[in-house]
Amino acid sequence: MYDLKTPLQNEVIASLRVGDMICISGKIYTGRDAALPKLVELCKNGGLTTHGIDLEGSVVFHTAVSPSGVGPTSSNKAEIEESMPHLSAAGVRIHLGKGALSRDTVQALSEYGSVYAVIPPVTALLESKTIRRRPVAFEEYGMEAMFELEIIGYPAIVAAAQGESVYE
Numbered sequence: 001m002y003d004l005k006t007p008l009q010n011e012v013i014a015s016l017r018v019g020d021m022i023c024i025s026g027k028i029y030t031g032r033d034a035a036l037p038k039l040v041e042l043c044k045n046g047g048l049t050t051h052g053i054d055l056e057g058s059v060v061f062h063t064a065v066s067p068s069g070v071g072p073t074s075s076n077k078a079e080i081e082e083s084m085p086h087l088s089a090a091g092v093r094i095h096l097g098k099g100a101l102s103r104d105t106v107q108a109l110s111e112y113g114s115v116y117a118v119i120p121p122v123t124a125l126l127e128s129k130t131i132r133r134r135p136v137a138f139e140e141y142g143m144e145a146m147f148e149l150e151i152i153g154y155p156a157i158v159a160a161a162q163g164e165s166v167y168e
Contacts, residue, residue, distance in 0.1 A: 007057030008093040016115050018166050020158040024094070028059040028149050032073050035138045035146045036060075036083035042137070043090040051137040051146075055091040061119070061154075062097035066143040069127030072098040072119045081105050088112035096156055100167035110163040117156035118166075129153050 004012060006026030016022070031039055042048050048055065062080050063070045075081060075097030084095055085108035095109070095116045109116055119126075129152050137146040159166045 024154045030147045033079040040086040059094040064143040065147045069123040071123040074099040088114035106160045116160040118159045119156040
């Protein structure tokens with residue numbers, strides 16, 4: 001088990017392999033189908049600092065944030081999967097979600113020094129490990145807005161790293 005704290009160092013990510021169990025603490029960001037393409041646009045337009053978002057060494061969790069908690073959404077939705085290479089290039093080191101990714105996305109993660117980890121769909125457990133939450137962008141999307149979470153001990157399993165995927 002690797003205990004990881006954000007912001008993540010490139011050397012740590014480079015040491016991860018498919019099947020490794022990780023436990024993430026620190027600040028992470030959330031986003032789903034609506035928010036992630038807009039986040040990519042913020043990266044391209046230099047608008048991250050307007051929202052106080054720093055993606056270097058960060059984690060993006062593919063989820064919505066509701067009063068009842070958080071749980072992973074399918075990462076292989078077009079809007080989410082297409083955002084992953086761009087966000088990795090901008091500094092995201094771990095993408096959290098569920099489901100298989102395309103070979104192209106797995107390769108892009110490897111090229112940008114990022115990994116994809118699946119997180120169990122256990123909303124109650126994750127809610128108990130979420131210390132603080134605040135919306136940082138796209139508040140008009142309600143629970144699908146982009147949030148910054150402060151977490152302690154989120155469990156996950158590396159599903160794609162160094163050009164390999166557990167789904168192949």
